[in-house]
Amino acid sequence: MSARYALIGHDISYSKSPWIHRFMAKKLHMDMTYDLLEVEADELKDLIDDLREGLYQGFNVTIPYKEVIIPYLDELTYKAKNIGAVNTIYIKNGIVYGDNTDYDGFVGLLESNQINVRSKNVYILGTGGAAKAVYHALIDLGANVTVVSRNLATKEKIFNHVIEYGEIKPHMVDIYVQATPIGTYPNVNVSVLTKDEVEGKVVIDLIYNPLETQIMKDSKQGISGISMLIIQALKSEEIWFDQEIELTDQLMKQLKEVILDE
Numbered sequence: 001m002s003a004r005y006a007l008i009g010h011d012i013s014y015s016k017s018p019w020i021h022r023f024m025a026k027k028l029h030m031d032m033t034y035d036l037l038e039v040e041a042d043e044l045k046d047l048i049d050d051l052r053e054g055l056y057q058g059f060n061v062t063i064p065y066k067e068v069i070i071p072y073l074d075e076l077t078y079k080a081k082n083i084g085a086v087n088t089i090y091i092k093n094g095i096v097y098g099d100n101t102d103y104d105g106f107v108g109l110l111e112s113n114q115i116n117v118r119s120k121n122v123y124i125l126g127t128g129g130a131a132k133a134v135y136h137a138l139i140d141l142g143a144n145v146t147v148v149s150r151n152l153a154t155k156e157k158i159f160n161h162v163i164e165y166g167e168i169k170p171h172m173v174d175i176y177v178q179a180t181p182i183g184t185y186p187n188v189n190v191s192v193l194t195k196d197e198v199e200g201k202v203v204i205d206l207i208y209n210p211l212e213t214q215i216m217k218d219s220k221q222g223i224s225g226i227s228m229l230i231i232q233a234l235k236s237e238e239i240w241f242d243q244e245i246e247l248t249d250q251l252m253k254q255l256k257e258v259i260l261d262e
Helices: 017-027 041-052 078-083 102-112 129-140 214-218 226-241 249-261
Strands: 003-009 032-038 058-061 088-092 095-099 121-125 144-149 162-164 175-178 202-205 221-224
Touching: 003 017, 017 032, 017 226, 017 249, 041 058, 041 088, 041 095, 058 226, 078 095, 078 102, 078 129, 088 226, 102 129, 102 226, 121 129, 129 144, 129 175, 202 214, 214 221, 226 249
Parallel strands: 003 032, 003 058, 121 144, 121 175, 144 162, 175 202, 202 221
Antiparallel strands: 058 088, 088 095
């Protein structure tokens, strides 16, 4: 029987993750399937029970469940615990673990685009699970980080400096990291910020569908989240399969083609 893996989320029909994992399964000669699981929050416990019973071997987690799913897990890795969000789940010796490879994906995105964030003023737009991973990565890399939230009443303790959107002073910003769902297909003509706020700035948009979002079009330099998607996916596979996967330039090119052709 094939090993079964899946992405857990809501409104995720646009996701390209299955194409990445199916391509890699063939490349690594792995007998596995990878599906999209559109679920409600009250179904999360049942899925973790399915994992315990061997019906699945691992999960990825996306919006809006990266934090909500944590109470159903047995243990968090050091990285996931620090971040406070999970995007990769696996079982080992009967214990269900939550890990976070979004961190690795974002660091890889910066490296592949030769972006040095040390001492730069980086503003993260959004406060969800992906934003938390990005925040920790940026802090570790020496950036000056400001988090922008629509609702300060729900301020997360892990963020040191949080402001509202109306408090953004564009002249203070070196780099924006767009970590909200705003601008995702099919709502491709909307942006979380105005053109005046991003003009002349570097914008890293974690969205990868479309490849160029409105906020990227309005910026001086727009960087898509596609490489982060690929890197975090391969890091998840390294955890699931307990083997190292070398991400060569050729493999990155192949995976981008797989994503963009589907």
